[in-house]
Amino acid sequence: MQKPIQVFSEIGKLKTVILKRPSTELENLTPKIMPRLLFDDIPFLPHAQKEHDYFAKVLRNFGTEVLYLNELIVKALTEDQIKEKFVSQVITESGYSKGTVHETLKAYLLNLNTENMISKVISGIRKDEIELKFLSLEELSKNNSYPFFMDPMPNLYFTRDPAAAIGEGLSINRMTFAARQRESLIMEYIIAHHPRFTGHGIQVWRNRNHDKSIEGGDELVLSKDTLAIGISQRTTAVAIEDIARGLFEDGTFKKIIAIRIPHSHAMMHLDTVFTMINHDQFIVHPEILNNAGQIDSWILRPKKNGEIAIEHQKDLKKILKQTLNLTDIDLIPTGAGDEIVAAREQWNDGSNTLAIAPGEVVTYDRNYVSNKLLKEHGIIVHEIHSSELSRGRGGPRCMSMPLVREV
Numbered sequence: 001m002q003k004p005i006q007v008f009s010e011i012g013k014l015k016t017v018i019l020k021r022p023s024t025e026l027e028n029l030t031p032k033i034m035p036r037l038l039f040d041d042i043p044f045l046p047h048a049q050k051e052h053d054y055f056a057k058v059l060r061n062f063g064t065e066v067l068y069l070n071e072l073i074v075k076a077l078t079e080d081q082i083k084e085k086f087v088s089q090v091i092t093e094s095g096y097s098k099g100t101v102h103e104t105l106k107a108y109l110l111n112l113n114t115e116n117m118i119s120k121v122i123s124g125i126r127k128d129e130i131e132l133k134f135l136s137l138e139e140l141s142k143n144n145s146y147p148f149f150m151d152p153m154p155n156l157y158f159t160r161d162p163a164a165a166i167g168e169g170l171s172i173n174r175m176t177f178a179a180r181q182r183e184s185l186i187m188e189y190i191i192a193h194h195p196r197f198t199g200h201g202i203q204v205w206r207n208r209n210h211d212k213s214i215e216g217g218d219e220l221v222l223s224k225d226t227l228a229i230g231i232s233q234r235t236t237a238v239a240i241e242d243i244a245r246g247l248f249e250d251g252t253f254k255k256i257i258a259i260r261i262p263h264s265h266a267m268m269h270l271d272t273v274f275t276m277i278n279h280d281q282f283i284v285h286p287e288i289l290n291n292a293g294q295i296d297s298w299i300l301r302p303k304k305n306g307e308i309a310i311e312h313q314k315d316l317k318k319i320l321k322q323t324l325n326l327t328d329i330d331l332i333p334t335g336a337g338d339e340i341v342a343a344r345e346q347w348n349d350g351s352n353t354l355a356i357a358p359g360e361v362v363t364y365d366r367n368y369v370s371n372k373l374l375k376e377h378g379i380i381v382h383e384i385h386s387s388e389l390s391r392g393r394g395g396p397r398c399m400s401m402p403l404v405r406e407v
């Protein structure tokens, strides 16, 4: 039987992907809560949706099966008991583990059909939507000026981050910031209860019940035995060692390149500065490398006694050649290497390409300097509209969670 998850490559023909169409959660962004919700601006929803629909169309035209996150979670919650457990847990993780608010929100959500309940959970619940009775002193004395009982989840259209398919399993991620922590709960329920996944013995390499975070934008499957993982604002070295233990024990993956990138909002994940586009071609934001093409990296390999060997290396080209057994590597600089253009285009995810086949990528049209250079390097580039989607600080790779790729 075909396994529901098969990702042994970053560039193999993309067969199945999970997307999330942006929806009313974006309309619950306000200037006050925007920074906490990790947005720099408020996208215009109808245009964001048009752009996203075009992205999905490009993938479908290519032959990729596009699954939508909302539909998957609705189907995962068909049993009343599971739906109730999910609702309780998401309310708890929104800050109300018990009491009148918990019970009132629960009754409100369970009164909706599952589709509407999920839309509500994702778009957020405003305080003025709900009437509360019998509040405790603790509840009465809480900050009343805050407009939401449950925050919106505007970052959910970046399906790459809360979970990442690796081999025939996945990591279901402990997210760094509260704004995104509930997102991986949705993936946990999909994998555990959706008929496409349940009963297939899918390995969860690392689950979300940890203190130390890891996010999918940092997890790159470079080949059938090698991963690259960013040590970043969002992914800790501890989490990388954790996941390495599980993967090495299983035996499929034998090398992990941990690459330390700047800890900043602009470069929050490895895939915002470095993505693979062909067997021997990568795009890289020049700012992460020094003049000699170096960046602090550590190669993790399993030792015979179950421990992990760690080797420090710096030369990115050399590391990639060694670990991927290649004689040469084409590192294509974002923004053609120009200091200003590179910074501008990286900010709008010029390095965040989604490979749909070796040498064929989806990118944002606004990064025209990087796109031109990619074409000059022989890459087939499908440009998608990006005026609104880019305001969430993620590009085509961030907006897609591959489930199946050809090797």
Ligand SMILES: NC(=O)NCCC[C@H](N)C(=O)O
Pocket: 037, 038, 039, 155, 158, 160, 161, 180, 216, 217, 218, 268, 269, 271, 272, 392, 393, 394, 395, 397, 398
């Ligand atoms: N892989 C990615 O780089 N994802 C982009 C996530 C953007 C989102 N606003 C965030 O800050 O988490």
